[in-house]
Amino acid sequence: xxxxxxxxxxxxxxxxxxxxxxxxxxxxxxxxxxxxxxxxxxxxxxxxxxxxxxxxxxxxxxxxxxxxxxxxxxxxxxxxxxxxxxxxxxxxxxxxxxxxxxxxxxxxxxxxxxxxxxxxxxxxxxxxxxxxxxxxxxxxxxxxxxxxxxxxxxxxxxxxxxxxxxxxxxxxxxxxxxxxxxxxxxxxxxxxxxxxxxxxxxxxxxxxxxxxxxxxxxxxxxxxxxxxxxxxxxxxxxxxxxxxxxxxxxxxxxxxxxxxxxxxxxxxxxxxxxxxxxxxxxxxxxxxxxxxxxxxxxxxxxxxxxxxxxxxxxxxxxxxxxxxxxxxxxxxxxxxx
Numbered sequence: 375x376x377x378x379x380x381x382x383x384x385x386x387x388x389x390x391x392x393x394x395x396x397x398x399x400x401x402x403x404x405x406x407x408x409x410x411x412x413x414x415x416x417x418x419x420x421x422x423x424x425x426x427x428x429x430x431x432x433x434x435x436x437x438x439x440x441x442x443x444x445x446x447x448x449x450x451x452x453x454x455x456x457x458x459x460x461x462x463x464x465x466x467x468x469x470x471x472x473x474x475x476x477x478x479x480x481x482x483x484x485x486x487x488x489x490x491x492x493x494x495x496x497x498x499x500x501x502x503x504x505x506x507x508x509x510x511x512x513x514x515x516x517x518x519x520x521x522x523x524x525x526x527x528x529x530x531x532x533x534x535x536x537x538x539x540x541x542x543x544x545x546x547x548x549x550x551x552x553x554x555x556x557x558x559x560x561x562x563x564x565x566x567x568x569x570x571x572x573x574x575x576x577x578x579x580x581x582x583x584x585x586x587x588x589x590x591x592x593x594x595x596x597x598x599x600x601x602x603x604x605x606x607x608x609x610x611x612x613x614x615x616x617x618x619x620x621x622x623x624x625x626x627x628x629x630x631x632x633x634x635x636x637x638x639x640x641x642x643x644x645x646x647x648x649x650x651x652x653x654x655x656x657x658x659x660x661x662x663x664x665x666x667x668x669x670x671x672x673x674x675x676x677x678x679x680x681x682x683x684x685x686x687x688x689x690x691x692x693x694x695x696x697x698x699x700x701x702x703x704x705x706x707x708x709x710x711x
Contacts, residue, residue, distance in 0.1 A: 400485055401679060402505040405666040407452075408677050409509060409650040409707050412668055413613055417453060419528050424450040432523060441491040442519040448487050449516075491515055505652045505664055506560075506617045506705045513558050533615070535559040536608040543593040544600040553608065560615040565628045574633035575706070578618070583641045610644040616706040625659045631700040635690055638708060646708035654704040665698070 410416060423429060429450075435443050492511055517529035534557045541550045563578040572578055585604040592599050620628045636648040649669045656662015665678040667685070674685040674693065685696065694700050 401664040402503045402508055403485055403488070404679055405652045405664040405677070406505045406508045406512070408666040408668050409505075409652055409705065410512070411453075412650045412670075412707060413532065415528065415532055415612075419526075420446075420450050420453050424453070428524065435523075439519060439522070441487065442515050444487050445491045445512075445515060446519060448484050452484065488512070504659055505654070506615070509615065509705070510558050510560065517557055530557040532612045533558045535611045538606055538608050540604045540606075541588075541591065542602045542604075543596060543598065544587070544602060545598040546593060546596040548593050548595045558615070559611045560617060562617045562619050564619045565630060565632065572632070575616075575635050576638060578632065579638060579640065606641060607644070610640065610710060612710050614640070614646055614708045614710070616708065618704055618706070620654070620702075620704060621659050627654075627657050627659070629701040632703065633690070633694050634699060634703055634706065636693065637711075645711050647711045648706060649709050650707040651699065651703050652705035653698045653702045655698055655702055664704075667693075667696070667699070 423446075429443070429447060432443070488508075492515075513529055513533060517527070520526040520529065534555065536553060536555045537559075539552045539554065542548070561579070561582060563575075563582055565578075572581065583606075585602055587600065588603050589600050591601045591603075593601065618632060622628070634648070634651065638646050638648075640646060651667040653665050653667065654662055655665065665676060667674055667676050669675075672687050674688055676683040676685060676696070685693075
């Protein structure tokens with residue numbers, strides 16, 4: 375199968391799908407899938423793999439990779455059932471704006487497959503049901519499997535980036551630069567320390583990219599301690615995951631209000647547009663409930679498992695006026711524009 379990144383092949387539904395929450399512990403999976411399915415290139419990749427039958431033709435799969443194979447197959451089945459196709463894939467389009475008649479997905483079997491793929495002892499299933507970690511793990515599993523068996527690197531082309539880390543000795547000005555590539559690039563913005571003056575997402579991003587002084591660093595030339603540390607993206611991801619770190623080391627939650635902007639700028643002048651928010655309602659990471667806000671055809675929807683609420687086209691003020699957004703936004707997905 376020829377590798378490509380194509381956002382034109384998929385007809386996104388006008389409305390999101392609803393998901394059953396059978397045992398009241400699947401909401402983090404539900405909100406994560408809502409977020410991931412806002413990425414048309416990911417849907418298109420899975421659609422093309424389903425249509426071409428490349429997984430059926432895969433003869434030899436190592437035992438350690440079996441559940442990653444099943445995970446990928448299950449995602450394809452989900453996308454087929456939800457009708458995320460256009461005419462080029464010879465399948466139906468769901469263009470109904472009636473939220474009462476949206477497709478419903480039952481994730482029970484999917485949860486068991488993911489559990490085996492991640493390992494039965496994963497914290498995601500034994501306690502810390504974190505939507506942010508779940509999204510990253512799903513993407514990493516799919517990415518590693520596709521690269522290993524098909525030499526396809528679409529996932530890291532969508533979510534990956536190259537970052538340069540710079541250290542400058544405060545005594546002899548020794549300059550050191552290292553480059554690292556992240557297959558799934560994310561930004562974790564700390565809300566648990568020194569945010570009294572921070573009121574919106576742009577302030578947090580500015581603080582994140584700010585140069586800092588590090589004292590417990592030893593220069594290999596002059597042997598003195600202390601340096602200035604800085605970093606910048608050499609390449610930017612097409613889709614950027616941002617986590618608002620609302621949980622401290624004791625897993626208790628910080629509910630300080632953070633104003634979410636639909637358009638942000640990442641140094642050096644990379645512009646991004648908001649397409650999804652995952653909201654955690656509750657006091658700790660081990661308790662509470664996840665819901666999501668997704669953007670479809672310029673309209674926002676709140677998705678709470680099987681309940682979908684139409685919000686429409688909103689500015690930043692109206693978006694942040696929605697219940698839970700200011701104090702409980704946890705994961706943000708932005709698309710580079």
